[in-house]
Amino acid sequence: MARDGAHYVCQSCGGVHAKWAGQCPSCGAWNSLVEEKQSRPPGALKPAKARGVIFETLQSETPEPARILTGIGEFDRVCGGGVVPGSAILLGGDPGVGKSTLLLQAAASAARRGARIAYVSGEEAVEQIRSRASRMGLADAPVNLAAATALRDIVATLKRERFDIVVIDSIQTLWSDAHEAGPGSVTQVRACAGELVRLAKSVGTAVILVGHVTKDGQIAGPRVVEHMVDAVLSFEGERGYPFRILRGNKNRFGATDEIGVFEMGDQGLGEVANPSALFLGEGGARAPGSAVFAGIEGTRPVLVEVQALVAPSAYGTPRRAVVGWDTGRLAMVLAVLEARCGLGFGDRDVYLNVAGGLRISEPAADLAAAAALVSSVSETPLPQNCVVFGEISLSGDVRPVSRFEGRLREAAKLGFDHALCPVLPGRKGAEAVPSGGFGLTGVSRLGEAVARISESRFEGSS
Structure with a gap:
């Protein structure tokens, strides 16, 4: 016992x-x-007199406080238009991806715009932070630095000195003397995060917590921490690629799944204003097995190249390799192509890659993946000026997707003028797309799309 x-x-x-x-x-x-x-505060076992709860209506005459703009557009975009005063934000990411670099740049930029910023590090000494800031050209920013891990000292200081934004790097290094567990344990992470969230709500200071991740990519510590904070952001980046993606997994004050794209350089992280051009890479003749997917990440349309390679298998069990997409989704698309379209992949290796390292999870990428697979099998390249999007059902139907016009507008900005996409309900052919010089090859069944790709039959495409 x-x-x-x-x-x-x-x-x-x-x-x-x-x-x-x-x-x-x-x-x-x-x-x-x-x-x-479990430490018990004095008097915890004594029954306390209940105080009533005061209810209010949804109407309020108090205006919402203005958001704090850091000056880094991609960071502000993911936060929903700026940092909300009194909010708690949890930022996670793999080691070395650039979490501290991003927050130091955001803190310095906000401080230069007049905000009062505190940067508390439990992993680096103040001199180390100064050295990094000097390399990034941020030494003149009026950011208040501190190296501390004791939660009681940090909270007392933040109550005494009011700041607009406080960065805690990281939550796993803090410890509370109210618990005997070591720093980084589940109990300490839960207690420290809860105390900092209460502090943010009580004094109106926005708190940004840096969280370590496990080998599975989940933020280390109890899941309840992600429920306590107002926003959960993940900073992603593939090794070998210079750019990083800031993604909003949860946001009470903005859109979820919003992304911000940065490029890592000698002077830190630079914003990428047009990520579609970055993910598409250099232009040129399109090779078989390549399709440009017009996707939506949060509120932002993004174009990305989906590459597929279908090759004879040298072993008894064919291989399925996927980078940047869901493996189960690929298995479903292959099964529909085999059952509904008569294509065989049982004796072939299948490789699917989302170029540039971006990871997509939108169902609208089904048709782009299928088009790349069919193009690879038939050795028939898709038209150079064509984008593809659409969801595939198990019956072989191509289902309409949301943000139809936004995808086409983003494609038109980059010189595309044709789309292989589902037919909108109640419309046929080119009537499915508003006027504006954008051609359309509308399909309602996957078999029809396979036939058009194999025979290079695209209406109005060059």
């Missing part, structure tokens, strides 16, 4: 258990239960 005031917390999922076990009953992880003593 566990001692009074002690319990066992899983360091993998955050589950709390009364007894120790070799395997966590909640998530199945082995040797992850760690004993932690």
Whole structure:
């Protein structure tokens, strides 16, 4: 039996258990239960007199506070148009991807615009931060720096000195003396995050927390931390590529799945104003197995190249390799092509790649992936000026997708003038697209799209 005031917390999922076990009953992880003593504040066992709850209506005469603009457009875009005073933001990302660099640039830019900024680091000394800022040309920015890990000291300072934005790098390095667990444990991360969120709401200071990630890409610590904060941002980047993607996974004050694109250079992170041109790369004759997908990331239309290679398999079990897309989605598209269109992939290796390292999860990419696969099998390149988008159902239907006109406008900006896409309900052929000189090859069945690609039959395309 566990001692009074002690319990066992899983360091993998955050589950709390009364007894120790070799395997966590909640998530199945082995040797992850760690004993932690629960401190009880004086008088905790005494019943407290209940105070009433005051209800208010949805109407309010108090105007919303103005958002704090950092001056970095891509960062402000993902935050929903700027940082909301009193909000709590959690930023996660792989080691070395540039989380600290991004936040230091955002802090310096906001400080130059008149905001009062504090940067508290538990991983670096003040001199290290100054050295990095000097290399990035930010040494003259009026940012208040501190190196501390004691939560009690940090909270007391932030209550005494009011700041507009406070950056905590990182939440896993903080520790609270109210708990005996070590820094980075589930208990400490939950307690420190909860205290900082309460501080943000009470004093109106926006708090940005940096969170480490596990090998699975999840933010380390209990899942409840992501529920407590107002926004969860992830900073992504593939090794070998110079650009980074800031993605909003949760945002109470803006659109989710919004992205901001940065390019890593000698002077830090630079904004990429036109990510479609970056992901498409250099122009030229289109090779078989390549299709340009007109997608939507948050509120932003983005064009990206989907590449496919279908080759004879040298082994008994054909290989399926996917980079930048969902493996299960590829398996579904291959199954529909085989069952509904008569194409065989059982004895062929299939490789699918989203060029540039961008990861897409939109169902509208189904038709682009299928077009790239058919183009590779038939050795027939798609037209150079054509974009592709559409969702594929298991019955072989090509379903309409949202933001139809926005995708076409983004394609037109980059010189595309034709689209292979689903037919809008109640319309046929070119009537599915508003006037404006943009050609359309509308398909309602995947078999029709396969026939058009194999025979190079595209209406009005060159």
